[in-house]
Structure formats: C-alpha cells, structure tokens
Amino acid sequence: MMSKIDRLAQIFGRHIAIGWPASSSGAQRVIMVVYDPADERLLRRKLDVFAQEAIAAGKAWAPLDLTQVFGKWLAIHRYREVYFEEPEELEALGEDRIALTAAALIESALRDSAHGPDAVLGVFGVGSLYGFASVSEVLSRVEHAIRGRLVVFFPGHVQDGRYRLLDARESWDYHAVPITLDASGDT
Template identity: 45%
Template structure:
C-alpha cells in the first residue's frame, strides 16, 4: 500500500466515527498531512478520500485553491502595473489575499447543498505558500464550517505544529491531524 493509500485508510477510519455536533469550528477541521513530493500522487488518488467519506454516509464537496492567486490577480485593475513592479504587490497581498482565499472557501462552505453531514475538501493549499497563511484563512472561516473541512496539506506535522511545504514557520491548530506516522 502506498503512503497516500495509507492516509486515505486513516482518513476513512476517522471520518467514519460519529461526529460531535457541539464542537467549535476549529475542531471540525481535519488536516491530511503528506510529503510535498506526493502532491501529484494525492491528486491522482483523491477519489480514495471521497469514497471513504461517502462510504461513511457523508456528502463530499471539493475546492481547489491551486489557481486562487491567478484568479485574484486577473481581477485586479492594477495587475499590469504589478507585473511591471512586482515588489509593489506585497502590501496588497498581506492585506487582501488571505481574505480573498477565505471568501473562496466560505463560498463553498455556505452553499445550500453543504450541511452538517458534508465533508468539504480543500486542495491546492501548497499554492498559497508565500502568498497567504493557511492558519489565517482557517481562523476567518472556522465559524462557517457545519460538517467537516478537510485540508490536504503538503508539509509536516510534529508536536502539534503544522508546517506548509516544510517551511520553518509553522502554527499550532486545534484540527485533527491525519498523518502516515500517526503522530
């Protein structure tokens, strides 16, 4: 069995357990942590996670953030100026991009067909590296999570600390980690 299949199996066991309905939004987040080198493998085998959720009796919705920056940038009226002088975009990124990403996630979480029995899967989080912090996005949207939010996270988890793409700065979060090492 591959590492991704092991993760899908661990995820399936976790998602099949009875869900407490009174937990805070931050505790409704499940972070599936995998080696960054396995991103393409995970995408090729993401159906295993969906199947596990559906077999446990849950609905499945998916959002891919891989092109979030491109969408945000394309919609900006000053995009041409930013391409001519990229250093000028840093303040705008810090002030606005994480809110834009949170709004994208919220738009899926708040759909009429997303209920307290729905798993919303968030892919493409590695594409946010250097642009927005996942921890900030999760803090903004945690109150909108009715069922479970599954964040596919290319990085590392150690001592209750998550590090995207194994970067040095990590964050401690209340989410349930699913790892290949059962840390």
C-alpha cells in the first residue's frame, strides 16, 4: 500500500513534468506540497522520492532544510542570554528578523549557479518557523530570485488558497500551486 507521502510525490512528479512558461512570475513558480503535520517524519524520510520525481522530469533538484534557522539566528545574536533568561522578550522582535534570515538562506540557494530555469529547490522544515516568522513573509522576500521552481513542503492545510501552518487558527492567502490529497487521501 502506498503512503500518503508517496502519493503526494507522484502528484508532484506529474505536475513538475508538465514544464512551465518562462514568463511565470516568482509567485507562480512556488509549489506548496501540503501534508498532514503528523506525517513530518515520514516526509523527511521520503524527500528522496520527490527528488527522483524531479530528476525523472529532467529537472535539477536541491533540498534546503530550514529547521535550524531560529536556533542558528539566536546562537549568534548579541542579546541571546537575555532571550534565554526572559523568552518573552522575543515577542518584541517581531517576525521580521527571523523571516529575513530564512529568506536569505533560500535566496542564497536560489542564486546558486546550479539553480537555473530547469531546477527545483525543495524547502522543508518550515514548521520550525511557526511563532517566529510567517511563511508568506519569507516567500514574498524570495519570489524575485526564483528562476526554476521553489517547492515548499508545508505541514498544515490549504482551503480556497488560504494556508494554515500546523493547523493553526491563523491562515494566509498565497497564490502558489498547491499539491494536496483530499480528505479521503485521494488526489
């Protein structure tokens, strides 16, 4: 029996094989692979299946993990000791600084010479941004640099173009191509 993640990979493979017009805007080049947050570990074990699908479609593939963005940012921050002693002080920062850090990592990968018009950058670990940065803010900061495709592995749900990270109450609109399974687990 095929897992939900395997089925998502097949849908992704069919979509990525279609190709894309060179005139697509950055936002139109974003693909959100939306999966149940409970399947995070399985998704991470199966990322190579998505890579294989992209390669089979003639696309270059590169993964990028954002899991440690906040921790690395905090580790080099000059006020890190204050934040450890008084974590509520982190709220005063706002989402902007962490979003900038995550966006810089993605943009660096997108600007790599290997990431051309026929390349796919697979970004995972976005759940770790929850409470620290908005995924939509991060994406809006990198859209201009997307030459191929940016695939965001999104633990949550989408309905009518509104995305909910980790099934939080807050949702946001984004004009990406969603790759999902319906409630029954079918495409």
